[in-house]
Amino acid sequence: MSQVSEEREERVEATPPPVPASEPEPPSRPDSATVGQPGQDSPAHVEAAPGEAARAGALEPGARAAAPDTRGRGSEAGDAQRRESDPAGSQWREPGSADGQRRAPEAAGAEPEKVGAEPEKKGSRAGRNLPAAIGVGLLLGAAIVVSLLTVRFIFIGIIAVAIAVGTFEFAGVLRRVADTRVAMIPVLAGGQAMIWLSWPFGHEGMLIAFVLTVLVCLLWRLPGGAQGYLRDSAASVFAAAYLPLFASFAAMLVPPDDGVGRVLTFLIAVVASDTGGYIAGVLGGKHPMAPTISPKKSWEGFAGSMIAGIVAGALTISLMLHGHAWQGVLFGAAIVLTATLGDLVESLIKRDLGIKDMGTLLPGHGGIMDRLDSLLPSAVVSWLLLSAFVPA
Numbered sequence: 001m002s003q004v005s006e007e008r009e010e011r012v013e014a015t016p017p018p019v020p021a022s023e024p025e026p027p028s029r030p031d032s033a034t035v036g037q038p039g040q041d042s043p044a045h046v047e048a049a050p051g052e053a054a055r056a057g058a059l060e061p062g063a064r065a066a067a068p069d070t071r072g073r074g075s076e077a078g079d080a081q082r083r084e085s086d087p088a089g090s091q092w093r094e095p096g097s098a099d100g101q102r103r104a105p106e107a108a109g110a111e112p113e114k115v116g117a118e119p120e121k122k123g124s125r126a127g128r129n130l131p132a133a134i135g136v137g138l139l140l141g142a143a144i145v146v147s148l149l150t151v152r153f154i155f156i157g158i159i160a161v162a163i164a165v166g167t168f169e170f171a172g173v174l175r176r177v178a179d180t181r182v183a184m185i186p187v188l189a190g191g192q193a194m195i196w197l198s199w200p201f202g203h204e205g206m207l208i209a210f211v212l213t214v215l216v217c218l219l220w221r222l223p224g225g226a227q228g229y230l231r232d233s234a235a236s237v238f239a240a241a242y243l244p245l246f247a248s249f250a251a252m253l254v255p256p257d258d259g260v261g262r263v264l265t266f267l268i269a270v271v272a273s274d275t276g277g278y279i280a281g282v283l284g285g286k287h288p289m290a291p292t293i294s295p296k297k298s299w300e301g302f303a304g305s306m307i308a309g310i311v312a313g314a315l316t317i318s319l320m321l322h323g324h325a326w327q328g329v330l331f332g333a334a335i336v337l338t339a340t341l342g343d344l345v346e347s348l349i350k351r352d353l354g355i356k357d358m359g360t361l362l363p364g365h366g367g368i369m370d371r372l373d374s375l376l377p378s379a380v381v382s383w384l385l386l387s388a389f390v391p392a
Helices: 001-016 052-059 061-066 076-085 129-149 153-179 184-218 229-251 257-283 299-319 325-353 368-372 375-389
Strands: 034-035 044-046 289-290 295-298
Touching: 044 153, 052 184, 129 153, 129 257, 153 184, 153 229, 153 257, 153 325, 153 368, 229 375, 257 295, 257 299, 257 325, 257 375, 289 299, 295 325, 299 325, 325 375, 368 375
Parallel strands: none
Antiparallel strands: 289 295
């Protein structure tokens, strides 16, 4: 009998203290949740709310047994009940908070603040850090203008460095995400040859360097065997064509006597297209242009790009290159088309790879490749049209 009495006393002592009258104790059930109480180092067990038990009762027996243990995380129903019983927040503390400070309850309908979570960064409606993007764009533009107005040869160096960094970004993403190996040495060396040979030898030197680069890329991959040969070789040829070959057309705008005007005409038209599309898209973009490729690109934004590009083309060709206004209109419209195409192509590449940006070098823009998307194809069309409209 004494042993039975001792066992009863132990069960009585183990029984948790009753909940205060202002907060009636809900029916108990085995899988209780816990909520941290002020002034205690370890959380105290509090029975889950009846609504919680009803939801648990809907589970199958097997699923109920496999349900994870939720002790120590607090139930939403228990949190709501404590807020109602203590509206002043005198006894409320966020579950899991380690500082022991009492916090006022959240506003009605709002979720409690997640402890330890980083605050969300507020961005623009277009989904990027606009101040950083503007600052980086102004710095890059200033560097280009200064190089053109002082020593034009420096502008070729800027192109060469940008293409080298972009090649590293592109090859790195392909290696990490798609297990594709770009022939880095042939693409880098051949790319620099394309850019620098386009200055004294024009398009002939550039094309010779490109053909040699393609041949070396195909030979470079031979020792690796047949497994993945087509994939790696195609990626190497694509990288050599998309980056240094297209960029060489921008370098070929520099040598003529009016080379500064040609480069500025090309850059101003592209920047006007991007800026006009961005503003029009943010303010009135409602009809998606390519929802499966770039959901934020709209037809309203494209219209804004077209208007801004045509105006910029007409003004720059008339004032800087002394051409006709109609030539500027055609030039601006063509640049808008190629800039939009380049943007969509890069968006499709990133969607195929499952990434958001090619890199993180430029705040507000991403990587070098994310900034060159509209410039590279536009450089080709700019050289072709300006050579036809305003012969050197």
